[in-house]
Amino acid sequence: xxxxxxxxxxxxxxxxxxxxxxxxxxxxxxxxxxxxxxxxxxxxxxxxxxxxxxxxxxxxxxxxxxxxxxxxxxxxxxxxxxxxxxxxxxxxxxxxxxxxxxxxxxxxxxxxxxxxxxxxxxxxxxxxxxxxxxxxxxxxxxxxxxxxxxxxxxxx
Amino acid sequence: xxxxxxxxxxxxxxxxxxxxxxxxxxxxxxxxxxxxxxxxxxxxxxxxxxxxxxxxxxxxxxxxxxxxxxxxxxxxxxxxxxxxxxxxxxxxxxxxxxxxxxxxxxxxxxxxxxxxxxxxxxxxxxxxxxxxxxxxxxxxxxxxxxxxxxxxxxxxxxxxxxxxxxxxxxxxxxxxxxxxxxxxxxxxxxxxxxxxxxxxxxxxxxxxxxxxxxxxxxxxxxxxxxxxxxxxxxxxxxxxxxxxxxxxxxxxxxxxxxxxxxxxxxxxxxxxxxxxxxxxxxxxxxxxxxxxxxxxxxxxxxxxxxxxxxxxxxxxxxxxxxxxxxxxxxxxxxxxxxxxxxxxxxxxxxxxxxxxxxxxxxxxxxxxxxxxxxxxxxxxxxxxxxxxxxxxxxxxxxxxxxxxxxxxxxxxxxxxxxxxxxxxxxxxxxxxxxxxxxxxxxxxxxxxxxxxxxxxxxxxxxxxxxxxxxxxxxxxxxxxxxxxxxxxxxxxxxxxxxxxxxxxxxxxxxxxxxxxxxxxxxxxxxxxxxxxxxxxxxxxxxxxxxxxxxxxxxxxxxxxxxxxxxxxxxxxxxxxxxxxxxxxxxxxxxxxxxxxxxxxxxxxxxxxxxxxxxxxxxxxxxxxxxxxxxxxxxxxxxxxxxxxxxxxxxxxxxxxxxxxxxxxxxxxxxxxxxxxxxxxxxxxxxxxxxxxxxxxxxxxxxxxxxxxxxxxxxxxxxxxxxxxxxxxxxxxxxxxxxxxxxxxxxxxxxxxxxxxxxxxxxxxxxxxxxxxxxxxxxxxx
Ligand code: FES
Ligand code: FES
Numbered sequence: 062x063x064x065x066x067x068x069x070x071x072x073x074x075x076x077x078x079x080x081x082x083x084x085x086x087x088x089x090x091x092x093x094x095x096x097x098x099x100x101x102x103x104x105x106x107x108x109x110x111x112x113x114x115x116x117x118x119x120x121x122x123x124x125x126x127x128x129x130x131x132x133x134x135x136x137x138x139x140x141x142x143x144x145x146x147x148x149x150x151x152x153x154x155x156x157x158x159x160x161x162x163x164x165x166x167x168x169x170x171x172x173x174x175x176x177x178x179x180x181x182x183x184x185x186x187x188x189x190x191x192x193x194x195x196x197x198x199x200x201x202x203x204x205x206x207x208x209x210x211x212x213x214x215x216x217x
Numbered sequence: 218x219x220x221x222x223x224x225x226x227x228x229x230x231x232x233x234x235x236x237x238x239x240x241x242x243x244x245x246x247x248x249x250x251x252x253x254x255x256x257x258x259x260x261x262x263x264x265x266x267x268x269x270x271x272x273x274x275x276x277x278x279x280x281x282x283x284x285x286x287x288x289x290x291x292x293x294x295x296x297x298x299x300x301x302x303x304x305x306x307x308x309x310x311x312x313x314x315x316x317x318x319x320x321x322x323x324x325x326x327x328x329x330x331x332x333x334x335x336x337x338x339x340x341x342x343x344x345x346x347x348x349x350x351x352x353x354x355x356x357x358x359x360x361x362x363x364x365x366x367x368x369x370x371x372x373x374x375x376x377x378x379x380x381x382x383x384x385x386x387x388x389x390x391x392x393x394x395x396x397x398x399x400x401x402x403x404x405x406x407x408x409x410x411x412x413x414x415x416x417x418x419x420x421x422x423x424x425x426x427x428x429x430x431x432x433x434x435x436x437x438x439x440x441x442x443x444x445x446x447x448x449x450x451x452x453x454x455x456x457x458x459x460x461x462x463x464x465x466x467x468x469x470x471x472x473x474x475x476x477x478x479x480x481x482x483x484x485x486x487x488x489x490x491x492x493x494x495x496x497x498x499x500x501x502x503x504x505x506x507x508x509x510x511x512x513x514x515x516x517x518x519x520x521x522x523x524x525x526x527x528x529x530x531x532x533x534x535x536x537x538x539x540x541x542x543x544x545x546x547x548x549x550x551x552x553x554x555x556x557x558x559x560x561x562x563x564x565x566x567x568x569x570x571x572x573x574x575x576x577x578x579x580x581x582x583x584x585x586x587x588x589x590x591x592x593x594x595x596x597x598x599x600x601x602x603x604x605x606x607x608x609x610x611x612x613x614x615x616x617x618x619x620x621x622x623x624x625x626x627x628x629x630x631x632x633x634x635x636x637x638x639x640x641x642x643x644x645x646x647x648x649x650x651x652x653x654x655x656x657x658x659x660x661x662x663x664x665x666x667x668x669x670x671x672x673x674x675x676x677x678x679x680x681x682x683x684x685x686x687x688x689x690x691x692x693x694x695x696x697x698x699x700x701x702x703x704x705x706x707x708x709x710x711x712x713x714x715x716x717x718x719x720x721x722x723x724x725x726x727x728x729x730x731x732x733x734x735x736x737x738x739x740x741x742x743x744x745x746x747x748x749x750x751x752x753x754x755x756x757x758x759x760x761x762x763x764x765x766x767x768x769x770x771x772x773x774x775x776x777x778x779x780x781x782x783x784x785x786x787x788x789x790x791x792x793x794x795x796x797x798x799x800x801x802x803x804x805x806x807x808x809x810x811x812x813x814x815x816x817x818x819x820x821x822x823x824x825x826x827x828x829x830x831x832x833x834x835x836x837x838x839x840x841x842x843x844x845x846x847x848x849x850x851x852x853x854x855x856x857x858x859x860x861x862x863x864x865x866x867x868x869x870x871x872x873x874x875x876x877x878x879x880x881x882x883x884x885x886x887x888x889x890x891x892x893x894x895x896x897x898x899x900x901x902x903x904x905x906x907x908x909x910x911x912x913x914x915x916x917x918x919x920x921x922x923x924x925x926x927x928x929x930x931x932x933x934x935x936x937x938x939x940x941x942x943x944x945x946x947x948x949x950x951x952x953x954x955x956x957x958x959x960x961x962x963x964x965x966x967x968x969x970x971x972x973x974x975x976x977x978x979x980x981x982x983x984x985x986x987x988x989x990x991x992x993x994x995x996x997x998x
Contacts, residue, residue, distance in 0.1 A: 062500075078517075078518070079500050079501070079521075081991075082501075082518055082520045082521065083520050083989050084993075085520070086474075086518035086519050086520035086521075087518070089465075089466075089518075089519075090474055090517065090518040090519060090520075091517075091518065093468065095459070095462070095463075095465075095466035096458075096459025096460075097459075098463070098581075098582070098630075099465070099519065099583075099659070099662075100581050100582075100583075100662065100909070101662040101908050101909055102523070102661065102662060102986075102987075102989050103662075103908060103987050103988075103989055103990060104989075104990050104993060104996070105852070105908055105909045105910040106581065106662070106908075106909045108581060113994065113997055114997075116997040116998055117997060117998060118993055118994060118996065118997035119993050119996070120993065121989055121993070122989055122990040122991065122992065122993030122996070123991070123993035123994050124991050127991070127993075127994055136459065137457075137458065137459035138458065138459045138460075140458075141458060146454075146457070146458070150457040150458065153453070153456075153457045154449060154453045154454060154457060155449075157449040157450060157453060157875050157876075157879065158457075159450065159453060159456040159457065160323070160631075160879055160883060161580070161581070161582070161628075161629065161630045161631045161632075162452070162455075162456030162461050162630070163463060163580075163581045163582045163630030163631060164581050164630075165456050165457060166457075166459045169457060174998065178998060188922045191917055192850075192917050192918040193917070194917045195916065195917075196917075197581060197909050197914060197916065198581070199579070199580050199581040199631050199633070199914060200581075200631055200883045201882055201883035201884070201885070201886030201887055201915060201920075202879070202882065202883065203882075203886060203915065203916075203917055203920040204882055204886075204920060204921070204924045205879070205882065206917075207917070207920075207922070
């Protein structure tokens with residue numbers, strides 16, 4: 062076992078766990094932060110999508126040993142500003158996107174990163190950009206997701 | 218939001234209303250506060266004017282049109298319907314434990330709406346929870362066949378109306394005023410002079426000291442103000458903030474992550490472990506025990522349990538389908554095909570023969586359960602749609618009386634049929650007993666994909682006889698790998714079977730017959746099922762047979778139309794049996810701009826489907842041009858793209874249009890996957906697909922950029938029909954028909970891309986779980 066310190070949702074945490082345990086399990090099983098979901102464990106379903114230093118990443122594919130003290134991780138639980146929802150979360154509610162809701166924390170975190178990336182690259186949130194999203198929704202909410210991202214992007 | 222437009226609801230005039238003026242029986246339950254229950258027998262009246270048409274030869278109805286699966290489920294539920302109860306607490310809360318499982322269908326929200334309507338509440342004021350397994354509810358606690366709203370709508374209304382009436386009586390007595398001058402709004406009853414009495418203060422006065430049957434009248438439909446208005450899910454905020462708790466998010470003391478090491482072939486059973494003690498000492502591992510389906514590992518984190526599972530050296534048997542592959546199974550299915558009838562009339566014979574490969578109904582949340590088995594008792598948590606059957610099974614396994622096993626129903630992350638079964642629950646109980654500790658068992662994605670339940674492989678043969686200007690016969694022969702139906706369903710169907718005009722049929726045939734309809738006037742129409750038992754783990758997948766039979770039927774309808782020199786839309790509009798269907802077909806064609814010119818390689822397709830008291834018509838536009846078909850996306854199935862879907866659906870009374878639209882959207886995306894991309898490949902006794910990016914469910918790059926769902930809100934049908942499965946079949950048919958029209962080739966097997974080269978390297982079966990990558994930071998973007 063070794064000790065790892067990093068920031069999650071604005072708080073500095075220290076965990077005692079083997080280096081190779083993936084961040085998804087550190088978050089969920091050690092820290093009890095269960096917003097990021099397991100859907101594959103091999104970085105294909107994107108249900109676990111969270112942010113590291115403002116970029117989308119998949120904690121199922123990052124050993125805790127690879128995270129350094131200066132790294133800031135944000136999960137869905139840390140996206141809102143207190144009671145004030147992030148515009149993307151609000152857009153999700155306005156469009157009643159979620160069905161079972163299992164994929165949605167990952168979808169929202171991926172959407173926020175996509176909008177930021179497109180903005181940085183000077184691209185529109187058009188069908189082509191939306192087609193790049195790899196997150197699976199087995200309930201098939203894709204079309205409401207597309208609408209919500211466009212609305213949320215406008216408000217970001 | 219994708220355009221959801223509905224015609225202005227036209228309220229039915231009271232004189233024509235089938236439901237509003239009828240009286241029902243409710244029950245007051247002896248209790249210190251107000252508790253009401255309902256037991257209701259009722260008739261659903263779904264009449265409609267048959268379409269008179271000179272050319273079409275009217276077909277006598279198939280059994281499924283007279284008495285369908287929903288009727289079976291409702292009738293089976295009837296004897297126990299009185300056990301559903303609404304309670305008014307002292308703090309004014311109105312609560313109801315829904316004997317169903319919600320896996321994203323939004324039935325909690327629609328149930329809140331139904332109760333709120335009768336009690337003049339805001340839906341948020343109604344607390345709906347999921348009930349634990351209650352054996353006395355028998356069939357009432359089964360969520361399947363899209364039955365929930367249909368079978369609970371009236372009993373819940375009766376109970377709610379009774380509660381409202383009792384509260385008004387109590388307020389009238391308290392205020393010394395006549396009941397007719399009182400108003401009830403948002404949980405407050407207001408008197409003539411503005412006096413206000415909250416429900417909480419009235420509940421004791423309204424309570425009954427004895428059980429009593431009471432005559433109840435329901436609110437007339439013309440007065441509805443909640444039912445039929447769009448409403449966002451009650452837990453939408455919890456879902457977008459990560460607060461909604463799924464099974465594996467729950468913290469049950471000491472229930473540590475547990476994963477089962479499974480064998481290389483489908484249903485391989487363990488024959489012994491060669492390194493169990495070594496694995497027991499791996500980091501984080503607390504327990505390793507052999508169970509019936511494999512070797513269970515309990516650890517501090519799931520990651521460590523997975524590593525330990527992959528380190529196990531286990532001897533396995535060959536499983537239940539050793540050596541079999543897609544084509545060998547197909548051969549066995551073919552051998553079970555029933556003959557088609559020889560046409561008795563002169564004319565042209567139109568034939569088709571279609572194959573449907575295995576498909577996975579794995580949800581995004583994998584199978585999972587928490588179990589805490591102690592001496593003489595067991596407590597189980599799981600997202601099960603059949604908790605009573607699970608409870609009985611587990612009790613039997615553990616040698617406990619059924620009432621020593623508590624099964625808590627949790628909200629699930631998707632179901633689509635799979636959670637009618639409860640595979641993880643007895644496994645978790647077995648592991649907990651073997652380890653003597655609580656466990657939180659989760660199937661890995663590879664388990665769910667390779668060992669989980671599948672939609673069975675099937676063939677569907679159709680023969681139609683075209684005579685002059687009409688169709689004189691239309692025969693369907695569906696042959697399928699046997700589909701398992703869960704014990705709860707089987708018992709109830711068996712019990713209800715003698716009520717239905719079913720004759721002496723197997724359970725599967727009963728389900729087939731009560732779900733299969735032919736919506737067209739095509740003379741002598743028959744539809745028969747034969748099953749071949751091959752020991753696969755099967756179940757329905759947002760419907761049991763319909764997506765496949767609809768695909769076959771609709772492709773053949775296009776052929777028949779061509780034979781008669783008619784356009785696919787024209788034929789459907791002219792040959793559908795009921796006026797109600799014709800309206801839906803015409804509306805879809807008009808909304809979709811049917812017949813508009815499209816570039817070469819693109820085409821529209823149209824299909825209809827009738828089931829669960831409803832009728833749907835889909836029009837899709839499909840792009841089969843090479844630049845689209847061959848577009849490159851990493852580890853993906855691209856292929857033809859559906860660019861637009863118009864979906865018009867009449868399911869009867871709409872409770873929550875926003876929720877219904879969501880169900881259709883999900884079904885449409887399922888239908889697209891089933892028809893084009895998502896198949897499982899059986900090879901040498903196991904399924905090749907071990908994850909997503911192997912199994913190609915619809916993704917953003919497959920979903921139609923344009924989707925127009927139109928709900929018929931002024932349906933002639935007075936009650937809500939089923940919705941959860943209703944988006945699939947018509948979509949499948951329309952996509953298949955569009956493909957045939959765009960490419961000039963009628964597809965003969967599904968998914969259409971099933972035989973294309975696999976765009977991935979299959980994962981090994983030993984070790985069973987693909988290892989997690991370590992390069993996630995490099996891929997951050
Ligand atoms: S669980 Fe991380 S991508 Fe699927
Ligand atoms: S909402 Fe259920 S998986 Fe996306």
